[in-house]
Amino acid sequence: EANRVYNFNPGPATLPLSVLKEAQAEFLNFGDSGMSILEISHRAKPYAAVHAQAKADIKELMGLGDDYEVLFCQGGASQQFAMIPLNFASKDHPGSYVLSGSFASKAYKEAELLGVGEIAASSKDRDFKHIPIQEELKINPNAAYVHLCYNNTIYGTEYHYIPETNGVPLFADMSSDMLSRPLDFKKFDFIYAGVQKNLGPAGVVLVVAKKELLAKSPKTLPTMFRYSTFLEKDSLYNTPPAFCIYMVGKVAAWIKAEGGLEEMAKRNKKKAAVVYDAIDNSDGFYKGHADKDSRSFMNVTFRLPSEELEAKFVKEALAQGLSGVKGHRSVGGMRASIYNAMPYEGAEKLAQFMDNFRKENA
Numbered sequence: 001e002a003n004r005v006y007n008f009n010p011g012p013a014t015l016p017l018s019v020l021k022e023a024q025a026e027f028l029n030f031g032d033s034g035m036s037i038l039e040i041s042h043r044a045k046p047y048a049a050v051h052a053q054a055k056a057d058i059k060e061l062m063g064l065g066d067d068y069e070v071l072f073c074q075g076g077a078s079q080q081f082a083m084i085p086l087n088f089a090s091k092d093h094p095g096s097y098v099l100s101g102s103f104a105s106k107a108y109k110e111a112e113l114l115g116v117g118e119i120a121a122s123s124k125d126r127d128f129k130h131i132p133i134q135e136e137l138k139i140n141p142n143a144a145y146v147h148l149c150y151n152n153t154i155y156g157t158e159y160h161y162i163p164e165t166n167g168v169p170l171f172a173d174m175s176s177d178m179l180s181r182p183l184d185f186k187k188f189d190f191i192y193a194g195v196q197k198n199l200g201p202a203g204v205v206l207v208v209a210k211k212e213l214l215a216k217s218p219k220t221l222p223t224m225f226r227y228s229t230f231l232e233k234d235s236l237y238n239t240p241p242a243f244c245i246y247m248v249g250k251v252a253a254w255i256k257a258e259g260g261l262e263e264m265a266k267r268n269k270k271k272a273a274v275v276y277d278a279i280d281n282s283d284g285f286y287k288g289h290a291d292k293d294s295r296s297f298m299n300v301t302f303r304l305p306s307e308e309l310e311a312k313f314v315k316e317a318l319a320q321g322l323s324g325v326k327g328h329r330s331v332g333g334m335r336a337s338i339y340n341a342m343p344y345e346g347a348e349k350l351a352q353f354m355d356n357f358r359k360e361n362a
């Protein structure tokens with residue numbers, strides 16, 4: 001598609017072109033219903049098949065069995081920040097948070113607001129440049145859960161290990177690296193992700209968690225804030241964001257067809273390597289924000305020697321069809337988001353541009 005750019009935005013983000021085309025082809029008449037997916041009832045058969053298949057494909061990709069359930073929630077990952085402590089934490093059994101960046105801290109703030117949060121570790125004093133290592137974590141054996149943000153979208157850091165929590169349930173916000181690589185997902189009790197980075201358009205949050213945990217919601221919570229409602233009603237207590245779920249299903253099917261999470265990981269590593277190499281081989285012109293051992297495969301963050309050069313970089317990149325490389329204001333500089341759907345050619349073109357830009361401006 002000649003008029004499409006390489007889209008490095010952090011989310012909403014680039015989606016596989018073949019998925020967009022499929023959706024376009026089916027848009028006016030979905031499943032021979034004579035209606036668009038936007039118009040069809042969420043109780044109708046063609047939709048039920050989409051709903052079930054998306055769940056099944058996600059679980060299959062993650063290698064999870066019947067003890068886990070996939071929920072489709074709304075309110076963004078941000079609403080999960082509140083729902084998690086509401087459902088699981090108490091003064092006696094607080095939620096214990098690892099602060100590794102902006103969203104990890106926002107999640108903690110909601111628990112703090114409810115008086116049920118504590119901090120297990122923080123890398124704030126080092127400007128969130130690294131992921132706290134196992135030895136830094138203070139695991140409270142009485143905690144209801146340990147909460148991690150597995151990939152820090154803004155700072156460009158990502159976990160490269162699964163913390164040992166000595167039996168305390170492990171919760172993770174995987175909004176920005178969900179289904180980007182194989183992990184031993186069984187080690188997690190509760191995983192959630194806003195889908196608008198790796199998996200679809202904004203509007204639905206994926207929750208993949210142990211059923212026995214989801215069933216435990218306090219009955220005193222309003223209906224839509226209880227995970228047990230979503231569990232018991234198959235995420236169909238109220239009208240779900242059907243179009244988003246349909247798109248997530250298509251992306252999950254695409255991941256499967258491309259070779260699953262192993263293949264995603266292989267590609268993501270290769271893309272990240274070419275961009276990080278452009279940073280590391282720049283004689284200090286580009287400075288990566290993340291410590292090398294905490295670098296994200298999804299969001300590559302770096303600074304240039306001056307803000308003037310950063311503005312020039314963004315402008316000239318865009319002129320070459322490299323869109324969305326401006327970083328988050330809290331870190332400054334650049335951020336290249338290279339999620340599953342970013343082709344290698346995009347990352348390579350960015351790296352090439354970085355080399356040229358440095359030679360012209362150093």
Ligand code: PMP
Pocket residue numbers: 011075076077078079103149151152153154173174175176194
């Ligand atoms: N967690 C992470 C890791 C994120 O990157 C984001 C969004 N950028 C959020 C949570 C918040 O997600 P939402 O906008 O869906 O509430």
